[in-house]
Amino acid sequence: ICCAGTMSPNNSPKLMDLLDDTVPGIGTYEDFNTIDWVREKSKDRDRHREITNKSKQSTVALLFSISDAFSGWLLMLLIGLMSGALAGGIDIAAHWMTDLKEGVCLNGLWFNHEHCCWASNETTFQERDKCPQWKSWAELMVGVSEGPGLYVVNYFMYMCWALLFAFLAVILVRAFAPYACGSGIPEIKTVLSGFIIRGYLGKWTLIIKTITLVLAVSSGLSLGKEGPLVHVACCCANILCHFFTKYRRNEAKRREVLSAASAVGVSVAFGAPIGGVLFSLEEVSYYFPLKTLWRSFFAALVAAFTLRSINPFGNSRLVLFYVEFHTPWHLLELIPFVLLGIFGGLWGAFFIRANIAWCRLRKNTCLGHYPVLEVVVVTLLTAFLAFPIEYTRMSSSELISELFNDCGLLDSSKLCGYTSNSGSASGSVNATAANGLGARLAGPDLYTAMWQLALALLFIPSMAVGAIAGRLLGVCMEQLAIRHHERDIFRGWCSPGADCITPGLYAMVGAAACLGGVTRMTVSLVVIMFELTGGLEYIVPLMAAAMTSKWVADALGRESIYEAHIRLNGYPFLEAKEEFRHKTLATDVMRPRRGDPLLSVLTESGMTVEEVERLIADTTYSGFPVVISQQSPRLVGFVLRRDLVISLENARRNQEGVVSMSPILFTECDPPMSPSAPPAVKLRSILDLSPFTVTVHTPMEIVVDIFRKLGLRQCLVIQNGRLLGIITKKDILKHMAQMANRDPDSILFN
């Protein structure tokens, strides 16, 4: 009666039911392997179903089911609070340590420069960064308060501190958490796509990353904060997941939480919760159901408000570089904005190439053996070049903040060194001031600032480059407009008492263009910038620059910096954005290739324990298809190597009478056997009865689509009902590399 045709759902053994109950280890993954999204999601649905069914039986179970439903929200709240608090701490510590390179506050060591002088009463608003309580190292140590000695001692101390911070950072990373190095976004993208890197999001990585981020920022090394903050937020999320069974035991659910955490990271890095969610959606996430969108948004908001209540910048804002512009822009200004976009695109493409070339050099030559030396040399060089120029001496977020800033009347920054602000009432100024426009003519201070910025442009990377380039262009445009305000082309731009154009807006557009060129973000970039300015007014310039920048950069190379690093490291990442455009079929990609030995398969009955063990020992495949018989290779199911190994070991250890000659059965019911034969090992419970199949004629573009959308690890290839081969994610990635004329062996992992 058993095995007779169709089956009802109630008496057939279910794969998923048994996974958790049987042998420990079954249903888990090895390090540096890809998870099976379909299996993980099924596991979660089974879990949910069980809880729902039980909840109808007792009140306790009902309460448990409700708490289970809300545990996701609680987790998001905790992630938001923890990441927000950490980001606030990092900002405060980095600010304090950056200032420590220059001097100390006598009122209290824990004050940074700005707070020190706020507390002082002897300072005026105009010179708010000068106060007697703040002592530079030279004043403190040598007692000099002026002259070249002061400068030299300060210079020396600055370099010493920078060196100390950088040295500490690199030592900490090497000693405790090698995963804490780098931006982290390429790895997080790979992890989110289903890869397993144990320890990458662990507590040690979190602690060391947090400390070294502060140290690295303070040492003056130029790096973006968004990557490390995303990594920190993901570490928080991963650690907090351990307290919730639902997320601890399911790799797919955990990745949903990590997607939300990457939104949180960007939210605290830029103070842009909506932008963060879009960044996660557009740039980082692989599987992003709509439920996650809403939760990510919640977590991002909580984090943003936690950060704001910590108020690390003392301005009630989420970021140092919040701005408010008031002057409208003119249609003609789109030309410089598009120019900035072109610059950003070129710079992005150049930066990616240079960065990848450097990493490759480090990988392939002996340079890679001396990372401490490398960091020390780079730090020394940076510090040596940075100190003399005011704009490189400050931290890069302070610099960006200054560049974005619109000059008010009381601004003491050199960038606002217009003739009216510089205080010298020369004759020419009065002449132009008569028509009310002279106030915005460039003074000598502004010219100095421009030269210094142009110098700084040479060796400061990332967003700041764009901001500097933008500000330079902005000031040029402004002076042009003022000096030629009577020309037709500029008519109506300048009205007395108001600014002609906003150089700060140019800085912002430039920053967006460069960031766009490097990361190829689109909507999220514009939304982040929109959240910084808070007005729809300036979206069009930002959009124009971001679009141009992406087009230019894409024309020079399709990959963003993250994708380039993923490829460099050989991670098994199936990019969702780029379509597979080649006209190959499944038969061209599947293994075995023509001429290769036949596909290694198991039969549903008739194999012994010894034969299977030999097959496992002889091959390295991560799974085996199960067919009816070698003669009739019709597919029954698929079994994973890891599950098979664990089950066989378990059978040998725990099942009585199992010997090498014991038959292995994947069938639903036992075939007739002689009573003297050794007992069979029944393995149907580890058999996946619904493996994905395609035909040999299926175009690869569809196969790639299936792999991406369903998150498969492997797929079997069938022709007219007969099993012919197998395609794994690695095969697809190798095939894609080959089609793009790259080395297929650069794909390292399964």
Added chain:
Amino acid sequence: ICCAGTMSPNNSPKLMDLLDDTVPGIGTYEDFNTIDWVREKSKDRDRHREITNKSKQSTVALLFSISDAFSGWLLMLLIGLMSGALAGGIDIAAHWMTDLKEGVCLNGLWFNHEHCCWASNETTFQERDKCPQWKSWAELMVGVSEGPGLYVVNYFMYMCWALLFAFLAVILVRAFAPYACGSGIPEIKTVLSGFIIRGYLGKWTLIIKTITLVLAVSSGLSLGKEGPLVHVACCCANILCHFFTKYRRNEAKRREVLSAASAVGVSVAFGAPIGGVLFSLEEVSYYFPLKTLWRSFFAALVAAFTLRSINPFGNSRLVLFYVEFHTPWHLLELIPFVLLGIFGGLWGAFFIRANIAWCRLRKNTCLGHYPVLEVVVVTLLTAFLAFPIEYTRMSSSELISELFNDCGLLDSSKLCGYTSNSGSASGSVNATAANGLGARLAGPDLYTAMWQLALALLFIPSMAVGAIAGRLLGVCMEQLAIRHHERDIFRGWCSPGADCITPGLYAMVGAAACLGGVTRMTVSLVVIMFELTGGLEYIVPLMAAAMTSKWVADALGRESIYEAHIRLNGYPFLEAKEEFRHKTLATDVMRPRRGDPLLSVLTESGMTVEEVERLIADTTYSGFPVVISQQSPRLVGFVLRRDLVISLENARRNQEGVVSMSPILFTECDPPMSPSAPPAVKLRSILDLSPFTVTVHTPMEIVVDIFRKLGLRQCLVIQNGRLLGIITKKDILKHMAQMANRDPDSILFN
């Protein structure tokens, strides 16, 4: 040699290549059918591949390839411009016609009330809506300028105009474009998921929908504008698609454009481009690749700026109800906000049930036969009840604008009838004014306004209900805080010279809660409201209300108003948001069921034209699997009924010697045949060689996931290599209906 084992990609016939070239009609769909996303996307990739290959050959082809790449952007630009312009026109026309119900401007008929009095010099700022040029109908017709006669004549004229507008609207819809009725979003969701409704997005629908939207809004019928505007934008997109081959001939590509258009619709309805894109992503779209996200954003921005340059509200804003709040909110205020959320959720659930019950009544009883009468009666009733109350007489966007508004010093609205504004210097006021808080004590005007609002609450639907409820609660809270400002609980809320709390914010939160309860939007709702206020400050109240509202409404019924209407109409829509949680297998859903006759299949050879034609005539299936032979039902491919019918007709007509006894061949090469036999009809070119398959053991949750993510129409069910059955989208929907204890026959279409 032919048919010998594996095939190289170059000599095998490709399905997709031949589709366009062979018989006309092959590869298209019938009305009220679902498209095959996989096929459409393959077609587009083939097209793209061809253009890329050609572009290497000549400069003209290269230019064509570039113009093809940018045609998507051009299309988006045109959609943005056209939708923005239409939305502006609709706003202006509706505003003018709403005022026409009350009177006319003597300076020019084309002025609305507000513009009429702007143009007049005789009006002061305080009484800016009273001027001699604006004549009410009573003044104009009867000559009375005061007294009850005036009121009665105006009342009568108001009802006449409303009736005329509503009558015109319903007649136009019935006569020219029946698809122009209703909100349109349920249908657009269905269309975007791959359904075909010819004419639903055509030019007649566009014209009639635009006119009737103006008429219906002006007649005072309470309806939301976002649904019709999304429909209008989608019509524009569909019409503009006709000018671009890439989009005209590909249903999948066209749906990408329509997704962007729905973002455009919301962008112009609420003046929220980012919110629009998120709305499209979260609520409407089915297939939304990231490329579309960026393009949608571009189109939404273009539309928003087009609308703004038309400036229909004369305030340089995108919407009538743009607001700026300044007072921060207090943590304790979260309690009323959550209360508003609960109200919104309850109201949403109630509204959906009432609406569906009404529609069901109209469908099942004779009420459905008299739509004109229904509209006329509803309009008369609305107009009769609306005229006496000031807040129902104005259009609902004006009402919302007034409710959101924060009272300034010069505001003449009754809602701002605080004691300081009302002008009467009574003793008690002066007493309280001493401590600077009296200015916000409620005056008699405000009390009248509150009563009128409470009345209006009874019969105005949608967003306005929420806004009214919010404003009422807000004013209550405000008065409470002022009158008890010395209590501990309110300490620090009120400071002299500033508002204690912002009643306008409550109105906004209430509107969000009600909208959320009805539509179940989450992120997009909060982002839309964020774009209206322009500050992150107020996101937390909005989020709290939106979350509560969604939870409360979901507890009372899982479906949003759109989903409820989709179900009511029996559209084949596979909801992506709700997970399939039942533990059934593919074998439980596939056809044929146990006891049914065998699955109708074709064999790859051995059938004659007559046999196939009989099979087509005897069945209504939309496609047939092709197997090796009836005895060995191993799958070769799948052929669509429509393609088969067209090919057979074509063969009978154009191929020489085809008779009823001609064999039909789906094989790659011809089997040996006697020379006297009639010529074979070769149909391999219409055979889909890579149909999707699942096994009988595949859980339905995975099958549903595959259907959703890949956009399938059907899927074949296999056991151990043998074809056993087929599952179509309709089967899945019926199964889902059955599992949810609904009538499976309510699913009407394929």
